Amino acid sequence: MVSRVDPWSVMKLAFILSFAVGIMMVVATAVLWGVVNELGVFTQIDQLIRDIIGTESNNVNVLxxxxxxxxxxxxxxxxxxxxxxxxxxxxxxxxxxxxxAAIVGGIHLTLTDE
Incomplete structure (x- = not known):
């Protein structure tokens, strides 16, 4: 039965996992930006906005x-x-x-030895 979870250990584990997720998010953003930039999507969006706005687009730079x-x-x-x-x-x-868990008694777990 799991009747208590140590908040300090939960905090440490959550911090480490969130830190790892943050690193993955920054790396994924860098990779995605690189792919999108190499495909020329940003340049095409900038050109599209310049075509839509017309001659007043000199001050607009999406890039x-x-x-x-x-x-x-x-x-x-x-x-x-x-x-x-x-x-x-x-x-x-x-x-x-x-x-x-103090009120209802916690979670009952069955562990096997396989």
């Missing part, structure tokens, strides 16, 4: 908004916010589980 450094910075910021939120939520859920 400055999707620069690699901006996209990676935004991805890293989202990863950091995700790390904090997921760690806090996992720790709070451990406390909630402990309170609930």
């Amino acid at each position: 400055q908004y999707v620069e690699f450094s901006r996209v990676i910075s935004l991805s890293a910021l989202i990863a950091i916010v995700n790390l904090v939120i997921m760690t806090a939520l996992a720790t709070i859920m451990a406390f909630i589980y402990n309170i609930t």
Whole structure:
């Protein structure tokens, strides 16, 4: 029977897993940006907007908004916010589980030796 979960160990595990997910997210963003850039999607979008707007499009440059450094910075910021939120939520859920398990008795597990 699992009647108690240590919130400190849950917090450490959630932090490490969230950190790993954050690294994967930043790397995936870099790879996806590289593929999209090599396919010329950003240039085509910029040209499409210039065609739609017309002669007033001299001040519009879509490519400055999707620069690699901006996209990676935004991805890293989202990863950091995700790390904090997921760690806090996992720790709070451990406390909630402990309170609930004290009332109803916890979860019964059957383990085999195979």
